[in-house]
Amino acid sequence: MHIETPKKTVEKSNEAVYTFLTDLKNFEKLMPESIDKFEILDDDTFLFALKGMPQIVLKRKEQVPFERIVLGAASEKLPFTLSAHISEIDANTSEVMLNFEGEFNAMMAMMIKNPITNFIGTLSENLKKI
Structure with a gap:
């Protein structure tokens, strides 16, 4: 399954956006209002739960300075990645696109x-707040 958000313009440099996203505790600021739990497990891992949904543990898998950050499911049961692709528009403006890739059965x-x-979509919209 492949899902991607439209590119969002963020009034920050690509370096500032990258720095914000590499500090995993900042993901709490991007979460939907329906967040029930958010916890940093270590420097590369955090868990979150939305109301009525199971907990999801995300682990940093890859990062390319000022361009890309890839988080992946810590569990092999539901393998997926969530990537942020950052493009510089100018010194104070960036575009960010979020990309979800997962291997799931049809059901x-x-x-x-x-x-x-x-x-x-909510994560992407909330990027404007950083």
């Missing part, structure tokens, strides 16, 4: 497509 994909789309 699971059907059940989670809308909630995942809404979730990454």
Whole structure:
């Protein structure tokens, strides 16, 4: 399953956006209002839960300075990645696109497509707040 958000313009440099996203505790600021739990587990891992949903643990998998950050599911049961792609527009403006990639059976994909789309859409919208 592949879901991506439209590019969002952020009034920060690509370096500032990258620095914000590499500090995992900042993801709490991007979460939807329906967040029930957020906890940093270590420098590369955090967990969160939205009301009525199971906890999800995300681990930093890859980072390319000022361009990309990739988080992945810590559990092999539901393998997926969430990537932030950062492009510089000028010294004080960037574009950010979020990309979700997951391997799910057809039934699971059907059940989670809308909630995942809404979730990454909210993360993307909240990037304007940084």
